[in-house]
Amino acid sequence: MPVSLRPHLLLLILAWLSLMSVNTVLAAELDLPLLVPSIATPPGRDSDGDGLPDVWERNGYTVDGVFVDLPGMGADPRHKDLFVWMDYMVRPDATNLAPSQAVIDNIKAVFANAPVANPDGTTGISIHPLLKFQVPFAETLGSADDENKVWIDFDAVKALHFPAAYAKSFRYMIWANSYDESSSSGLARGIPATDFLVTLGLWEPAGGTDWARLGTFVHELGHCLGLTHGGSDHDNYKPNYLSVMNYFFQITGLYKNGVWGDTSQNPLLFDYQRLDTPPLDENNLNELAGLGSGVTGYGTKYYGPGSPGEYAVADASGSIDWNRDSVYETDVAADINGDGVRNQLIAQNNWPHIDYNAGGLLGPASTPAARAQADAAPRPDALRHELDFATSRKIANTRGADTPAN
Numbered sequence: 408m409p410v411s412l413r414p415h416l417l418l419l420i421l422a423w424l425s426l427m428s429v430n431t432v433l434a435a436e437l438d439l440p441l442l443v444p445s446i447a448t449p450p451g452r453d454s455d456g457d458g459l460p461d462v463w464e465r466n467g468y469t470v471d472g473v474f475v476d477l478p479g480m481g482a483d484p485r486h487k488d489l490f491v492w493m494d495y496m497v498r499p500d501a502t503n504l505a506p507s508q509a510v511i512d513n514i515k516a517v518f519a520n521a522p523v524a525n526p527d528g529t530t531g532i533s534i535h536p537l538l539k540f541q542v543p544f545a546e547t548l549g550s551a552d553d554e555n556k557v558w559i560d561f562d563a564v565k566a567l568h569f570p571a572a573y574a575k576s577f578r579y580m581i582w583a584n585s586y587d588e589s590s591s592s593g594l595a596r597g598i599p600a601t602d603f604l605v606t607l608g609l610w611e612p613a614g615g616t617d618w619a620r621l622g623t624f625v626h627e628l629g630h631c632l633g634l635t636h637g638g639s640d641h642d643n644y645k646p647n648y649l650s651v652m653n654y655f656f657q658i659t660g661l662y663k664n665g666v667w668g669d670t671s672q673n674p675l676l677f678d679y680q681r682l683d684t685p686p687l688d689e690n691n692l693n694e695l696a697g698l699g700s701g702v703t704g705y706g707t708k709y710y711g712p713g714s715p716g717e718y719a720v721a722d723a724s725g726s727i728d729w730n731r732d733s734v735y736e737t738d739v740a741a742d743i744n745g746d747g748v749r750n751q752l753i754a755q756n757n758w759p760h761i762d763y764n765a766g767g768l769l770g771p772a773s774t775p776a777a778r779a780q781a782d783a784a785p786r787p788d789a790l791r792h793e794l795d796f797a798t799s800r801k802i803a804n805t806r807g808a809d810t811p812a813n
C-alpha cells in the first residue's frame with residue numbers, strides 16, 4: 408500500500424508547492440498576508456538545547472542596535488548556558504544584599520554539577536550570574552494589601568539598567584530587601600518565568616547567610632526554570648522530594664551521607680532532585696521500605712505527631728517510622744508532608760525537566776508582546792508567599808531531631 412500511495416503524495420506536494428509560490432508572489436505584490444503557510448524558516452539550530460541558537464552563542468545578536476555579546480560573556484554553542492542579570496540593593500546600615508563572590512561561585516558549582524549532557528561530551532550547565540548595578544534601596548517592594556504591586560515596583564527597578572535586547576536571552580533578578588512587607592525569602596514571577604527576587608533583608612543576619620542566599624537563589628531560579636514545590640504539583644514538604652525546591656531543603660541544603668549542605672559547607676547539596684524516588688501513598692505507607700534502595704546516601708525530613716512535629720532521618724533508604732509509633736509496619740496511614748490531607752505524594756527527577764527557554768519567553772521566538780502578556784498574568788497561587796524567616800528557623804532547628812539507626 409505505501410508504494411502505490413507515493414505518486415499521489417508526490418503530486419500533492421508539487422501542487423502545494425506551486426500554489427504556495429503563486430500565493431507568495433500575489434501576497435508580495437498586494438502586500439497581503441500569505442493565505443497558505445509558507446515553509447517556515449527553520450529556527451536557528453540550538454545544538455546544546457539551552458534555548459539559545461548556535462548563531463547567537465557563536466556571534467552574539469543585535470536588537471534595535473544593541474549588541475548582546477553572548478560569546479564574550481561565556482556562551483558556548485556546544486555546552487548549555489544560562490544567563491542571569493543580577494541587580495542589588497544596599498541597606499541603609501550598609502549591609503550589602505548582593506551575593507559575595509563565594510555565593511556566586513557556589514551557584515556556578517550547583518549548575519556545573521547538573522547531570523545533563525552536552526554536545527561537547529561533558530555534563531553540566533554553565534550558569535552566568537552577572538552582578539551588575541546597585542539600585543536604589545526600597546524597604547519593601549509592593550505592599551501587604553496589593554499583591555500585584557510587587558511586580559510594578561520590580562519593573563521600575565528593572566527598567567533602570569536592564570537593556571531590552573537582553574530580555575531575549577537573560578533572566579533578570581534583584582537581590583532586594585523584602586516584598587509585600589514580609590520576610591518571605593524570595594519570589595518568582597511564574598512557573599516558568601524570567602524574573603525573580605531574593606529578599607532576605609529581614610532575616611538574621613540581614614541579607615541571610617551565604618547558604619540562605621545560595622539556596623534561595625537556586626530555589627527561585629528553579630521556579631523560573633519550570634520547577635515546583637512538589638515536583639509533580641505544588642504540594643510542599645514531600646519526604647520523597649529531595650530538592651532545594653522543597654522548603655525542607657531550601658536553606659539547609661539536602662541531607663546526604665549524614666550531613667546537611669550548610670553545616671558541611673557543600674554547595675552541591677543545594678541541588679535540584681537528580682534521581683527518581685518512589686511515590687508515597689499516605690494511606691498505605693510501607694515503613695520498612697522507606698524511600699527505597701535507590702536513594703542510598705540521602706536522608707530526608709517528614710512531618711509526624713508529637714513534638715517537635717518534624718523529624719529528620721539520616722538514611723532514607725532504610726525503614727522510616729512514618730506514624731511515630733516506634734514500630735515498623737508495612738501498611739500505615741500518616742500525613743507525612745503535614746498538609747492536612749492524606750494523598751499520593753509524587754516527586755520529580757528535576758534536572759531532566761529544566762525549561763531552558765521559559766516556555767518561549769527566551770530565545771528567537773521571544774517577543775515583547777508575549778513577555779508583556781506573561782507579565783500581566785496573575786501570580787500563581789503557589790507563588791504568593793514563599794518560605795519566611797520564622798518557618799526557615801524552625802526547619803533548621805528540627806533537622807537533627809531524629810536520626811534513627813534504622
Ligand SMILES: [Zn+2]
Pocket residue numbers: 626627630636793
Ligand atoms: Zn518557591
